[in-house]
Amino acid sequence: MYPLKFKPILKSTIWGGEKIIPFKHFDCQQAQVGESWEISDVPGDESVVANGADAGKNLTQLVNEYKAALVGENNYKRFNGKFPLLIKFIDAQQDLSIQVHPNDELAMKRHNSMGKTEMWYVIGNDGGKAHLRSGLSKQITPEEYARRIADNTICDVLADYAVQPGDVFFLPAGRIHSIGAGCFIAEIQQTSNITYRIYDFNRKDKNGNTRELHTELSKDAIDYTVSADYRTHYTPKQNEPVELVSCPYFTTTVYDLTEPMEMDYSELDSFVIYICMEGACSITDNEGNQVELQAGESVLFPATTESLSVKANGHVKFLETYV
Template sequence: MNINTLKILIMYPFKFNPILKSTIWGGEKIIPFKQLNATQSQVGESWEISNVPGDESVVANGADAGKNLSELVKEYKGALVGESNYQRFGDNFPLLIKFIDACDDLSIQVHPDDELAKVRHNSLGKTEMWYVIGNNGGKAHLRSGLKKQITPDEYAAMIADNTICDALADYAVQPGDVFFLPAGRIHSIGAGCFIAEIQETSNVTYRIYDFNRKDKNGNTRELHTELSKDAIDYTVEADYRTHYTPKKNEPVELVSCNHFTTSVYDLTENMSMDYSELDSFVIYICMEGSCTVTDNEGNTLTMQAGESVLFPATTQSLEVVPQGNVKFLETYV
């Protein structure tokens, strides 16, 4: 038996230390939601699983505790991410997982697609999705997509005269709402939203409009009007919400695209997951309740609301045993 074979045999489900980010728009929900012993304030984001340079997640459990995600990918390669994913992405882990708590509106943004991001930033683009966990007692909203046809020049003029919000679709949101955001779609997380976000591993954001807010030094934040002008998809759709029928004790697929496939599980009964034909890692993002999860090698862990778990591509099957009720997202590439 060579050392590489041994490494594959001892792989196990990974938990990571969260990377907490305080922001000017952040709230106070993330730390209690994740049951953390921390005093940081205005935490707008918890980066759950990240391989963004400078913000690599660090393993919190097991024999690889203390290693970061970049080191894991370089060490385990296709055994961790899947052989086809390793051929496609190399040592770059392809997904970034976050929880986001917006006490105030975030800036209006757009992200370039893979082709444009590669040319301009030597980066992946950013296609993403949102799952709404909470809406601050019914007082939350978000913006997604254009509600009327505009040209690139009209877009730039609306930025200049502070009317860009008039062109955007604005949604009051409920827990369980889902929005898919392909690269190029204008969007903004609004005040009161508490969401789980799944995205490509990219930190390239073009800030379109920031409501003329000033920082503590009295400066407005930089806008990227010219960069965003040709990154936007100006297509108008009737409805940008992802519609699905919630179900108990069976998977419900929410999004399937070239960048990720995501389903939601709402379980009160034990469930067996078969990943023997899947050539990818799998991530669970727990949003409600708790469960125990046991893989085909006999590794067992407890997963609770606020936790995200990375199962390596060597995982053949999982047994999920809810402790009452558990709700989580499953995502893979």
């Protein structure tokens, strides 16, 4: 197998902005693109290969054809032949709705789906004006939660953060959250599209209708634990790996490179995804396959990849994630 690039799935939303199209170096007129689904195996939104011998096949077909060679032996068994991660870029011109996602147990019981644990890496903050919400700022009960939805005061008990490029937030299933206006982020999450909309600021869609809220479904899905700080703290470094998140669903590391680097994946039983936020690089695998990666692009390296040589074209910053 070889490094795989996919055709992104661009989604226009009522809260979407205009940053994704130029960030991805596209020449098209689609407006209010809120999300670019970079690598997806969500039913109905399966990513299609853009390069090489498998061009035109979707991710579901690839997993069915290559099995453990693509995703890794343990991952193939654990996720029942499904690709386990969904990768996105998100551009919020307005606040997204306040949401929560169910854990695996609840999602399987209600929706026959995986749950949704995710993480955010902030790429841009609209000149310092961006914010987001993550977690409860004070202890509340399920009854108080429902009351605060009804009387429009739920935001009063949520932790609200002004954000800078490079900020990271880990969002285990059950944590209330909302991407705020001005945020441009990379998101890594379990392959799930199960979202419970808690509050939507009484916003109306283009037809004048308010969107459905899932107050009762959310009540049992929320983790009511309060933490002092929901931000993921790390020390940025150049030319060495900096691990950001390690959880049962993904491990993510950031690389900020100005020098060549050799990556050894010979002991890793997983695919690896690179998500590029800045600059560009050339990547060559142990079989001699070469791929160019620039800001706005993502690439999937199959589990058969034993090593990669990364050469920055001056400077490159990317996220590495695997299961």
